[in-house]
Amino acid sequence: MPYERTDAITIRYTDFSETSRIFTFYTRRFGRVSALAKGVKRKYSKMIGHVDLLSHSEIIFTSGLSRDRLHILTEANAYETFPNIRKQLPRFYAACHAAELVNNMTSLDDPSPELFDQLLDLLRRRDRNVGTAIALLAFEGQLLLLSGFMPQLSNCVSCGKKNRQKTVAFSPRLGGIVCSKCSTGEAELIHDLPADALSLFERLAQKKLTKLSRVKISPSVTHQTRAFLNRYETYILAKKLHTAKHLG
Numbered sequence: 425m426p427y428e429r430t431d432a433i434t435i436r437y438t439d440f441s442e443t444s445r446i447f448t449f450y451t452r453r454f455g456r457v458s459a460l461a462k463g464v465k466r467k468y469s470k471m472i473g474h475v476d477l478l479s480h481s482e483i484i485f486t487s488g489l490s491r492d493r494l495h496i497l498t499e500a501n502a503y504e505t506f507p508n509i510r511k512q513l514p515r516f517y518a519a520c521h522a523a524e525l526v527n528n529m530t531s532l533d534d535p536s537p538e539l540f541d542q543l544l545d546l547l548r549r550r551d552r553n554v555g556t557a558i559a560l561l562a563f564e565g566q567l568l569l570l571s572g573f574m575p576q577l578s579n580c581v582s583c584g585k586k587n588r589q590k591t592v593a594f595s596p597r598l599g600g601i602v603c604s605k606c607s608t609g610e611a612e613l614i615h616d617l618p619a620d621a622l623s624l625f626e627r628l629a630q631k632k633l634t635k636l637s638r639v640k641i642s643p644s645v646t647h648q649t650r651a652f653l654n655r656y657e658t659y660i661l662a663k664k665l666h667t668a669k670h671l672g
């Protein structure tokens with residue numbers, strides 16, 4: 425039975441039995457994987473402190489139950505546990521939101537080293553409290569882009585006309601903004617979105633703004649972008665994420 429070794433970020437766990445847990449990791453080499461950690465809840469388990477939620481670790485696993493694509497975790501060694509993220513709830517919720525999005529928007533065994541690095545970068549920023557609100561928005565934009573869900577935010581998604589209005593309507597179903605002509609008859613529109621907030625979000629997603637700590641963003645633009653993303657993510661995932669309501 426081959427052993428696999430990779431860098432991993434713990435994005436979820438659930439109890440499996442009195443002593444065991446199933447962990448979901450986003451890994452550099454394999455993308456999202458799930459692994460059963462037998463005996464991890466025992467008092468003297470070697471893995472205690474090495475696979476906490478959001479930790480960055482090296483993990484070793486075997487493909488034990490391949491039919492269910494559930495692997496067996498045999499060893500974990502934490503590199504970074506991000507203690508500051510756990511000390512403040514807003515930081516913790518933002519990091520958990522990123523983890524929840526990755527869990528829901530990626531497929532099993534479909535690696536993206538770029539996404540792994542972006543998630544790791546976000547956790548490091550949250551831990552050091554550098555460019556925090558904008559770092560989460562940038563991460564979400566890059567995740568939407570990599571997973572093929574990035575909406576069209578500059579031009580009408582139906583007719584292609586460039587938007588010149590200050591506020592725009594957005595169609596989650598069509599995946600983009602719609603001009604006043606094309607929005608007639610379109611159900612489920614999100615109205616009155618500020619065009620400058622959407623444009624900033626688009627530039628963050630496309631990595632046109634890389635010095636995140638220098639990007640100035642007003643609390644109201646952050647709030648409007650956040651509200652838009654919560655609605656759009658709920659639409660594409662067909663469910664509300666637990667963490668969305670805790671984000672400022």
Ligand SMILES: [Zn+2]
Nearest residue numbers: 580583603606
């Ligand atoms: Zn149009």
